[in-house]
Each structure stands twice: as structure tokens, then as C-alpha cells.
Amino acid sequence: MPNYEITPSKVSGSLKIPTSKSHTLRAILFALLAEGKTTIHHYLNSPDALAMLHAIKLFGAKVQVEESKITVEGVAGKIKCCEDVVDSGNSGIVYRFIAAIAALTDAYTVVTGDHSIRHQRPIKPLLDALEQLGCFAKSSREDDHAPIIIKGPINKESATLEAKDSQYVSALLIAGAFAKKPFEIHVKNPGETPWMMLTLDWLDRFNIKYENHDFKRYKIFGGSKIKGFDYTVPGDFSSAAFPIAAALVTKSSVTIHPIDMNDSQGDKHLIDVLIKMGASIEIDDEKKTLTVNKTDKLLGMKIDLNPMIDAITILAVIGCYAEGETVLYNGEIARKKECDRIHCIAKELKKMGADIEEKPDGLIIRHSKLNGAKLNTHKDHRLVLSLSVAALGASSPSIIDDVDVVKKTFPTFCEDMKHLNASIKKIP
Numbered sequence: 542m543p544n545y546e547i548t549p550s551k552v553s554g555s556l557k558i559p560t561s562k563s564h565t566l567r568a569i570l571f572a573l574l575a576e577g578k579t580t581i582h583h584y585l586n587s588p589d590a591l592a593m594l595h596a597i598k599l600f601g602a603k604v605q606v607e608e609s610k611i612t613v614e615g616v617a618g619k620i621k622c623c624e625d626v627v628d629s630g631n632s633g634i635v636y637r638f639i640a641a642i643a644a645l646t647d648a649y650t651v652v653t654g655d656h657s658i659r660h661q662r663p664i665k666p667l668l669d670a671l672e673q674l675g676c677f678a679k680s681s682r683e684d685d686h687a688p689i690i691i692k693g694p695i696n697k698e699s700a701t702l703e704a705k706d707s708q709y710v711s712a713l714l715i716a717g718a719f720a721k722k723p724f725e726i727h728v729k730n731p732g733e734t735p736w737m738m739l740t741l742d743w744l745d746r747f748n749i750k751y752e753n754h755d756f757k758r759y760k761i762f763g764g765s766k767i768k769g770f771d772y773t774v775p776g777d778f779s780s781a782a783f784p785i786a787a788a789l790v791t792k793s794s795v796t797i798h799p800i801d802m803n804d805s806q807g808d809k810h811l812i813d814v815l816i817k818m819g820a821s822i823e824i825d826d827e828k829k830t831l832t833v834n835k836t837d838k839l840l841g842m843k844i845d846l847n848p849m850i851d852a853i854t855i856l857a858v859i860g861c862y863a864e865g866e867t868v869l870y871n872g873e874i875a876r877k878k879e880c881d882r883i884h885c886i887a888k889e890l891k892k893m894g895a896d897i898e899e900k901p902d903g904l905i906i907r908h909s910k911l912n913g914a915k916l917n918t919h920k921d922h923r924l925v926l927s928l929s930v931a932a933l934g935a936s937s938p939s940i941i942d943d944v945d946v947v948k949k950t951f952p953t954f955c956e957d958m959k960h961l962n963a964s965i966k967k968i969p
Contacts, residue, residue, distance in 0.1 A: 545941040547932035548964035551793040560774040572613035573597035577769035581611040589632035599623040618719040622648035629654040641712035644693035653688040666702040667709040673700035699725040705732035711740035717761035731756040735807030742805040778808040788833035790862045790934035799829040841865040846872030854927035860906030869903040880919040913937035922949040
């Protein structure tokens, strides 16, 4: 079980960030549903991508994986009966999107995953919506968690669900695009709307017909047919947050690329928030670079987490280094990610001396001097990344345990941070 040993240090230089997990997984899924050959360039080579590739092979796709590209021969929307259980690993996207795609066949499909998927990650709103649409959709243990059993087809006209987590609605829209009949989705308390825009952007890419009424009601018309496509995965804003934050908390300067501010990823909203906190950030749209200049002072502020829920852990760290008070709110669903991110990041930062207070839907963080500590990642990649940044700005060295989960989104993190002159090394 490898750990990181991190000594406080500044960062400098230029870094190419990993490509987007969210775009990689959607590209693979649409490649399954397309007719003919799809080529996906610069995919994020992570356990989540491998889980999605395994899933689409079970549904009938032919897949060839190379170092820099994936080639997929799709099934033209005609999903085959799975001959095995679909293991979504640690991926909420694979778990939920595959659950909905399974409703396109009238055979039974079993979807499971790791301990987090089987016990921590909710799916009841999606199961209920699928049943409203005429499918069989049950938790095998009747505890509203995986393993789940799905049997289509979709044959009813509407479903209503609570969707603070956007993945339920995204899953239904993608499946609905290839269903035989149109249906409507009525959404109570729609959340993570920037992530819904990302899914709608993918529908637009293929001219798939839908209606979006203020994220509260959708109509998806079904019967879509798409051709195989050629796609290059863009840089990941979620991963970009960590070298950006490392520069801010150590009062350093770095440049990262490729950054496309026109991309539909939800977490790009974090850039605007950091600028409002006082970060000196320059964006070159032509070169697709983002430069963090040395910033002497950040100011705490109130931040609505819902548009960028995955940023909660790194914002908690940045809050420790900001003057005054930082209030993170409207992020209750962060408790249902790979771990309870609200509780776990507060627990670990307190070990470092942070003045941090846990709330049901977020955190209150006051300017704190952080000290080195032995830190636990709770098997969550974003805690690995966020605590590493906290450790770079601390007063003494830190040990961060169980760091292999970082492969989920930032497999080259240790090497990349060394490239930026951070004092970080992997130890047994």
C-alpha cells in the first residue's frame, strides 16, 4: 500500500494536465451506441475507463485499446444481453449510466461495484424512475444499493425523480435517446446543472432531439441513430484544480495546459471562484494555457458548491490558506461520493490544525496555519489530491497513506508534481 511523503515546498514550471474522465466515459458509452467504428484519442487511462470498456464489451461492442487511443465497433443502439455481471468498480458514472443503458434490452442485467458502490453510492431515484418507465429495476438486497437488476424495455411515457445528483438524469437522457418510444423526465430539485450541460452538449454533438425546460422537465424523443465518430478528449478541469491550488497555497507560479474555457465541463466554474477570492490567473484561449501568478493573499467567501460538487475537498484546503472565513454550502450530496467528503476532509484537515466546522451541507473554514501530519485518504482520489496540496503549504512534512486510488483521475500526479519541483515521493 504506497504512501506519499510530502515536504513543504513551492511549485514552478509548466504541466500538461490529464484528460477528462467525464468526457472519456461518455465518449466510450456513445461509441457503444453508435453504428460503425469510433476512435477516441488521448482517453484518460484510469480504472473507471477500463470499467466502462468492460461494460460495453458485455453489451456487444468490439474494443481495441492502445496507449493513446481506443477503437470501438458499436452496436448501432441494439444492446445485446450481457453474459456476465457488469462490475462498475468505483465509478458512479459507470454504475448509473450502465443501469439506464441496460433498460434498452428486455434481458436481465446485473450491475455491481466495489464496497463504495455497494454501500455508499445511492441509486434509488434512478431505479424508481426506470420502474415508472415500465422497466424492472431492483436492488437485489432490497437496500437501495448495488447489486442492482435491470430489465427493459422502456415503454411508459414519463418519470418523476429527485435529482440533486445530475448522473440520474444524464443516464436517463442517454438511454432515452436510443429508446423505442419518447418519454418525459420531471425533475424535482435539479442539481449540478453545469454537468447536465455537459451531457446535453454530447446529445447536441450527434443532433439528438430533446427538449430541456429549465432543467426541471425534459422530453427525449428516442429512436436516435448515430454513426461512429473521431474524438479527442480535452484536458480535465477537475484535475487542473490541484496544481492551480498548489501554486496558490505555496505562493508560487505555474502554467497548465490544455485548458479550453469553451468546454462544457462543470468544474471550470472553480476558476471564476478562485479569481473572486483574489487569485491572479491568466488564461490564453489561443494557446489553451492557464497561468497562476504568485498570489500573496486570498480572501475567504461564501461558495455555492452545487455547480462544482467535486471541488469541495480542494476548496476546503484553499479555505485554510485564505484570510477570514470561507463558507462552503449546498453540497450535501458530497456525503454520498467515494466517501463522505464533507466529514472526511474536515477530519483530516483537523489533524493538521485546521479551524474547520462541519455542516450538514458543507463546511465553514477559517484561516489556519497547517502543520504536517499522518493523513488518511479514506480510499478517495480527491482526498489524496487535496491533502497533498495541503501538505505542500504546511509547516512540516506529512505522510498520506493509501494513495493508489489517485489513478482514478490523476494517475501521473506524483510524477507531475515532481516535475513542478514539489517535494513529494512515493514510499511503502
